[in-house]
Amino acid sequence: ELKVEQNPLFLSMQEGKNYTIYCNYSTTSDRLYWYRQDPGKSLESLFVLLSNGAVKQEGRLMASLDTKARLSTLHITAAVHDLSATYFCAVGRAAGNKLTFGGGTRVLVKP
């Protein structure tokens, strides 16, 4: 059974500082996703990582994938208040269609 673990579950950030969210998964998978969710809202797709060593960046967010270690990281550079949200990683199975989600990391950026 595929298990996906995120840590930390909660991250209190100071504006301007850098932070990392970790996502570990238990079995081989063909792709890894990162999503953002604002309270009461659905999921916003951030990144899709398809291969070992993949790195993608968008604004202050950068995601990477190490398939050998079964680890993905989401790095936040110079955090700003607008990044406050819950971030989920999800691992794809069955050609990436079925997703197993991590527990989520609730991020709160304080001034």
Place this chain on the structure above:
Amino acid sequence: GAVVSQHPSRVICKSGTSVKIECRSLDFQATTMFWYRQFPKQSLMLMATSNEGSKATYEQGVEKDKFLINHASLTLSTLTVTSAHPEDSSFYICSARVNEKLFFGSGIQLSVL
């Protein structure tokens, strides 16, 4: 990007009744859609895969007779919660795949009173 629509955003029903919620692909055809459930402050759990023109496949532990899924067209999948109870209250989100990305609907908050 592709648009997956779920409306209304909130549904309230009485305990013991059945309630149907919809998931529509607005600008693409989706032969497969996925239904997830999310309890407050928890992660999303895949409930079932909805296949156009055939039976849905359910994840382990999901009661197929309680959560009826119908995917009668390439743009619409429905989830019917039969004999709903308060413990069925949850956020129900659907998704569909377009190329390498999975797009999610806005979700429907179901409250069973």
